[in-house]
Amino acid sequence: xxxxxxxxxxxxxxxxxxxxxxxxxxxxxxxxxxxxxxxxxxxxxxxxxxxxxxxxxxxxxxxxxxxxxxxxxxxxxxxxxxxxxxxxxxxxxxxxxxxxxxxxxxxxxxxxxxxxxxxxxxxxxxxxxxxxxxxxxxxxxxxxxxxxxxxxxxxxxxxxxxxxxxxxxxxxxxxxxxxxxxxxxxxxxxxxxxxxxxxxxxxxxxxxxxxxxxxxxxxxxxxxxxxxxxxxxxxxxxxxxxxxxxxxxxxxxxxxxxxxxxxxxxxxxxxxxxxxxxxxxxxx
Numbered sequence: 001x002x003x004x005x006x007x008x009x010x011x012x013x014x015x016x017x018x019x020x021x022x023x024x025x026x027x028x029x030x031x032x033x034x035x036x037x038x039x040x041x042x043x044x045x046x047x048x049x050x051x052x053x054x055x056x057x058x059x060x061x062x063x064x065x066x067x068x069x070x071x072x073x074x075x076x077x078x079x080x081x082x083x084x085x086x087x088x089x090x091x092x093x094x095x096x097x098x099x100x101x102x103x104x105x106x107x108x109x110x111x112x113x114x115x116x117x118x119x120x121x122x123x124x125x126x127x128x129x130x131x132x133x134x135x136x137x138x139x140x141x142x143x144x145x146x147x148x149x150x151x152x153x154x155x156x157x158x159x160x161x162x163x164x165x166x167x168x169x170x171x172x173x174x175x176x177x178x179x180x181x182x183x184x185x186x187x188x189x190x191x192x193x194x195x196x197x198x199x200x201x202x203x204x205x206x207x208x209x210x211x212x213x214x215x216x217x218x219x220x221x222x223x224x225x226x227x228x229x230x231x232x233x234x235x236x237x238x239x240x241x242x243x244x245x246x247x248x249x250x251x252x253x254x255x256x257x258x259x260x261x262x263x264x265x266x267x268x269x270x271x272x273x274x275x276x277x278x279x280x281x282x283x284x
């Protein structure tokens with residue numbers, strides 16, 4: 001309320017807002033929710049040139065946003081309406097639209113997310129767990145929860161900024177801190193959830209990303225049975241192998257990949273052959 005009053009009076013609020021965000025993080029120190037909040041606003045830059053050239057312009061922009069948010073009635077009787085979460089999702093989508101090809105690093109278009117979510121939800125009303133090994137901003141995981149009830153979400157994201165977006169996305173959609181576990185790091189090199197199995201596994205991994213297929217991965221349970229590792233210049237099948245390993249016996253997996261995985265030869269051909277011959281009936 002104090003920030004809102006200052007904004008109305010055209011007073012300088014950037015320092016106060018920055019302090020407020022930091023206090024939100026620090027309020028969780030020593031609490032069970034600490035891991036999900038610490039560093040959450042590290043990438044929020046209230047002094048960014050994108051907000052204006054001068055501090056006055058930046059202050060005016062932020063004040064306008066806060067005042068507009070204050071006019072929204074969040075007390076809807078219809079619990080199906082998630083105004084704050086949907087607004088955040090909309091802004092992420094709009095930013096992704098302007099980001100061009102790089103948008104795929106953090107956001108899966110809603111049309112694609114909806115198809116993947118419906119695939120893993122087919123024939124089910126609720127599941128214990130959903131997992132995205134390249135979760136970006138978390139939009140795909142949240143889309144799954146619109147198709148069926150999900151008790152717990154897990155995900156991993158390499159990019160630090162996008163990792164923070166995912167945590168914010170969960171919180172703003174009303175997912176309790178104990179009901180999600182989003183980690184930051186390289187899923188293939190340093191998987192954070194490899195000891196778990198999930199009923200729904202979804203992903204839109206970076207297409208044909210480079211990785212380091214060192215010999216140690218031949219002894220890794222995720223890859224050992226295939227006899228070959230995905231090529232250095234194309235990690236597509238490495239993500240698929242990882243996802244299959246994390247899939248529960250009663251689980252369903254849906255993933256978006258470049259069409260080259262259907263016909264490229266050499267190591268990818270060997271992996272594809274194993275999937276068809278040894279996993280037939282489980283992998284479609």
